[in-house]
Amino acid sequence: MVESDLTPRGWLRHQATHVRTLLMQGVGLGLVAGCLTIVQMGLLAWIVSRLTMNGVLVDELLLPFMGLVLVIILRAMAQWGQESAGVEAGLRVRSRIRAELLDHLAALGPQRLSDQHSAGLGGQLVEQVEALDGYFARFLPQLRLAVLLPLLILFVVLWLDWLAALFLLLSAPLIPLFMALVGMGAERLNREQFLAVTRLAGHFLDRVRGITTLQLFNHTERSVDEVFTAADDYRQRSMRTLRIAFLSSAVLEFFASVAIAVVAIYIGFGLLGYISFGPADELTLFSGLFILLMAPEFFQPLRTLSQHYHDRAAALGAADGLVKLLKRPLPAKPSSSEATATEKVRGSRIRLEGAVVSYPERGRVLGPLDLVVEPGECLAVVGPSGTGKSTLLHLLAGLVTPDEGRSEVSPASPIAWMDQRPWLVKGSLAENLRLAAPDADDERLRHAVRQAGLEALIDTLPDGLETPLGERGLGLSGGQGQRLALARVFLSQAPLVLLDEPTVSLDADTEAQVVESLRHLIDEGRTLIVATHHPALFEMADRVIRLHEGRVIDPQRRGRNEIEQ
Secondary structure (H helix, E strand, O other): OOEEEEHHHHHHHHHHHHHHHHHHHHHHHHHHHHHHHHHHHHHHHHHHHHHHOOOOOHHHHHHHHHHHHHHHHHHHHHHHHHHHHHHHHHHHHHHHHHHHHHHHHHHHHHHHHOOOOOOHHHHHHHHHOOOOOHHHHHHHHHHHHHHHHHHHHHHHHHHHOHHHHHHHHOOOOOOHHHHHHHHHHHHHHHHHHHHHHHHHHHHHHHHHOHHHHHHHOHHHHHHHHHHHHHHHHHHHHHHHHHHHHHHHHHHHHHHHHHHHHHHHHHHHHHHOOOOOOHHHHHHHHHHHHHHHHHHHHHHHHHHHHHHHHHHHHHHHHHHHHHHHHOOOOOOOOOOHHHHHHHHHHHOOEEEEEEEEEEEOEEEEEEEEEEEEEEOOOOEEEEEEOOOOOOHHHHHOOOOOOEEEEEEEOOOOOOOEEEEOOOOOOOOHHHHOOOOOOOOOOHHHHHHHHOOOOOHHHHOOOOOOOEEEEEEOOOOOOOOHHHHHHHHHHHHHHEEEEEEEEEEOOOOOOHHHHHHHHHHHHHHOEEEEEOOOOHHHHHHHHOOOEEOOOOEEEEEEOOOHHOEEE
């Protein structure tokens, strides 16, 4: 759950608290690696000094050389441990956020996400969540090391030569200052880049889904050009982001190189005796070489931070979209008293008391509504389009919850649902049917097809029930797809059946056959609720209710002649 006033930065900080131990472990190992680097440079400077200034033979320095190799090995192991801790932290955060997003999307339901493109949501679950990895795995640990390691090195240099330490201290603040200035633009560009890739995904998926229609109307080349234009826009935005990343690295390298050059000049002239100011007279080959070796290491944590700075910008850009999605309000959970009431009616009836459903973009679309449906009853819901018939079915199916009032529908009771636009998957007819009954044999499938009025079509197909369908039922007409979805309802053993315009796009003979099959469902004792405009359906109903502006007017018992047309 995301607080309404939580910013993307605050949300990222909150996520970091869940992997604080791993982050601290990475920082600790980074400090160990930094300390071993100081020891390594000190040993190297001491060995060079002994060989050149004291005339010591190489054989006499075997032990220091072995120590140098050991330090290098230990430093590599510490760096490996630091990377491993960061990778594990990033993995845990991404897994947690992805699970949180999936739970939030499931709680919102399809109706509250109707304004979101499925490709865009998929991109957020994959691309934007993955973009958070570098922030937790690399940037956050390095952010602390970029402060601690230069301070540690600065104290060592200060102990050796305070003037060289002053040069390093004066140059250090310039690097993060310019990194921050460059990073301001990088965050905005990354946010725009994620929006562009989300639009591109939706644009591409829409064209793929409608490829048959585009071919029929000879618009394929135009669609290819549109996809190319959208992809080229994304390319340009990506290149802008990369230019910012390279610019930040160039700025850092420039100031680091200048600072190292100043230190090198000071040490060189100090050793030659051209500088007598301050501690320059006390410089030795060991101290001068040690400081010179430490100067690049002083800037190395800042260099590494600069390399990972674009990870921060990418994470902030991704977090902006993720936080907006997580801020979408969830439906209200029933109170304990309402939950108790729901348990009491489980398996006995459906009850709505003052139920109101509203959508942000449309306002109130249903209610206040009071309704009781007894077990085994057939209820027909009629009314003009836009009066809330489909929303009522969504409420009974649990796809939406009431903003006000109570909806007592047993959550444990299976529900058979058929929408106006049934969802068909790529696969055979039998595979689409078995979505409702995975264990159904061919005989059950054929019986369901017969009930739905689709047997004549199946008999004409060479492969019968094994005939493959394309994406979204490609290969079937609208009416045939409707009947295939209706066959799934007949296969289901759910006690509650919700149908939204089940006879749309059917001819009169097929409609009569389907109505007769629906009567069999009622005879089996199932509760049937149908939203329809067709007289044949509300003639068979035990009760008919008419909706007007989301409210029930003139509920009637049996018969269409009593319903105002």
